[in-house]
Amino acid sequence: MVEETICVMFYTDKRYTKLAKVAKDSFTSFNPEIPVYVFTAKEAEKKFNIPPTAPPGIAKYMVALAQASLLSSKKVIILGCDTITCSKLDGLLNSSEDIVATLDYPYQLATHRVSSPDSETHVNADVVCFNNIQALRQVIKQSFYYPIYFEQGGLNEVIWSDKY
DSSP: OOOSSSEEEESSSSGHHHHHHHHHHHHHHHHSSSSSEEEEHHHHHHHOOTTTTOHHHHHHHHHHHHHHHTOOOEEEEEEEETTOOSSOHHHHHHHOSEEEEEEESSSSOOSSSOOSSSSOEEEEEEEEEOOOOHHHHHHHHHHHTTTTHHHHHHHHHHOOOTTT
């Protein structure tokens, strides 16, 4: 089965169960044509062999990659389970950029590996669309270099570094 575009959500414990349902329902109400897959950490470990020791944010990206690969998806939207969708996500759906992400709070991300250009361009890792599955792989790989920022560090590195 091929699903061109999918949405993936992931959470680590039962505190997020109700919130994940609200997040999924709100996304589906505005984007009914896109299948949504919600995984718990236990489901991800069982289905995709995601180690329970993986940092949750990186695990979320690993689950999205595994599900996208399983379905041969070309586009994967990754949403945090606390994301409430209030309209159709045209900005994500219509973009041809490899990665489309939301901005974080206005501060310049500066790490041992990368800095965002300024305080207005630091991206957040909780609402992201990958139009290139290789870019998602690269973000996961780079994320393990960030013991504080994890997937957000990897995402900013891939977006702002001239290495990629």
